[in-house]
Amino acid sequence: MRDFGGIVERSPVRVVRPRSAGEVARAVREAAAQGLDAVPRGLGHSTYGQSLTAGVSIDLRELTGVEVGGRHAVAAAGTSWREVLAATLPHGLVPPVLTDYLDVTVGGTISAGGVGGTSHVRGTQAENVLALDVVVDGGEPVVCSPAVRPGLFDAVRAGLGRHGVITRATLPLVRAPERVLCCTIPCRDAADVLRVQREVRADDMSAQIKPSDDGGGWTYEVKAVLHGDGAQPPPGTTDTEELPYFDFCDRMRPDVEELIRLGEWARPHPWAMVFLPAPRAAAVIKATLADMTPADLGRSGVILVKSLRVGHVPMLAVPDDPVLFSVLRTASPGCASAAEMLAANGTLLDRTRAVGGTRYAVDSVPA
Structure with a gap:
């Protein structure tokens, strides 16, 4: 069995x-009785085996369903964020933070932390939770x-399933815009x-670094997304696109x-994701890019930069004023090998720790 990382x-x-939840509890009890680890797994979007085990794999993809009531939703852990949106948008509501990729599960991203475009304002998905149903060690729901x-609430959010299996989450909801302006x-x-x-x-903010067209360096751009009608582009905007809100979420x-058609989605993904202290982030990013060529990123690789606010999520270790720097490599044919990309991730982790940063524990950095 492999996860998305394919490594x-x-x-x-x-x-x-x-x-x-009762079947989850029984599985946890039976695993404990046999001295086996019980590891929850959603859609397996981790990149270095975090959702894998040699013990009992608890595949939560059939534990689904969403109930919307007032300004909150109750979602089973195996529900994808796409399914959450399908339930909440007819009410004109949406969770405060969505992942850029909707086909990951509620339980999985809350267990990891969950960063999205609105995290610079609203924090992580792990922060935006009202309550959790959890099966703890010994199989007690x-x-x-x-x-x-x-204490348990703080341990399971961003706890990577080590302190209990999330079976259901109660999520706050906010008003969803009908359209957005992407700048x-x-x-x-x-x-x-x-x-x-x-x-x-901006309501949603991210940045991407791409190889320049002439192959001689890198280009940098920020995507600032404004919700609602009548929004005015920020200074420096060179291009705009207006989209229905769901089309933006599902972009x-x-x-x-x-990528699936080209075979790139199935290739190894040695992803490096680190949290850098904002005053030192630019220097680390510059040094990392100086060591890289497009072949070190892969044909479908992406580099993202995201300033964010974390709030109270004790299990998510981040420096003050964090910046998430993500080098999302793909080991494409003719590019650097997965082993070479992992070695480069290790170098980035060393740089990160040297300035007081930390790693995002769903990445592919050999620690």
């Missing part, structure tokens, strides 16, 4: 596909929240990207379909 492979003793078992702002370098992300007010689907 680590493990064979579980058995795979359990529960359809209820319990409910936790900031007021009920707060592209070219930047000179990484420092300029961070300046724009700090100074421009990755055409690209993913093309």
Whole structure:
């Protein structure tokens, strides 16, 4: 069995596909009685075997369903964010933070942390949770929240399943816009990207670094997305596109379909994702890019930069004023090998730790 990273492979003793919290609890109890690890797995979008085990794999993809009531939704852990949106948007509501890629699960991203375009304002998905249903060690199902078992609540959010299996999440909802204005702002370098992300007010914010067309360097651009009618492009905008809100949320689907067609989606993905302290981020990004060529990134690789706010998520170790720097490599034919990309990820981790940064633990950095 592999995950999305396609680098680590493990064979579980058995795979359990529960359809209820009770079946999850039974699987955890039986694994404990046999001295086996029980590891939850959603859509397996981790990149270095974090969702794999040689014990009991608890495949949560059949534990699905969403109920919307008032300004909150209750979603089973195996529900994808696409399915959450399908349930909430008819009510004109949406979770405060969505991942850029919708085909990952509620339980999986809350267990990891979950960063999205609105995280510079609203924090991570792990912060935007009202309550969780969890099966703890020994197979006991319990409910936790900031007021009920707060220690467990803090341990399972961004806890990578080590302190319990999330079976259901109660999520806050906010008003969804009908349309958005997507604005592209070219930047000179990484420092300029961070300046724009700090100074421009936008509802959704991200940045991408791409190989330049002449192959002689890198180009930098910020995507600032404004919600609602009548929005005015920020200073420096060179291109705009107006989209229905759901089309914006699902913007990755055409690209993913093309990557699947080309075979790139199935190739190894040695991803490096690190949290850098904002005052030192530009220097680390510059040094990393100086060591890279497009072949070190892969044909479908992507580099992202995202300033964010984390709030109270104790299990998610980040520096003050964090910047998420993501080098999302693909080991394409004719490019650097997966082993070479992993070695480069290790170098980035060394640089990150040297300036007081941390790694995002769903990445492919050999620690």
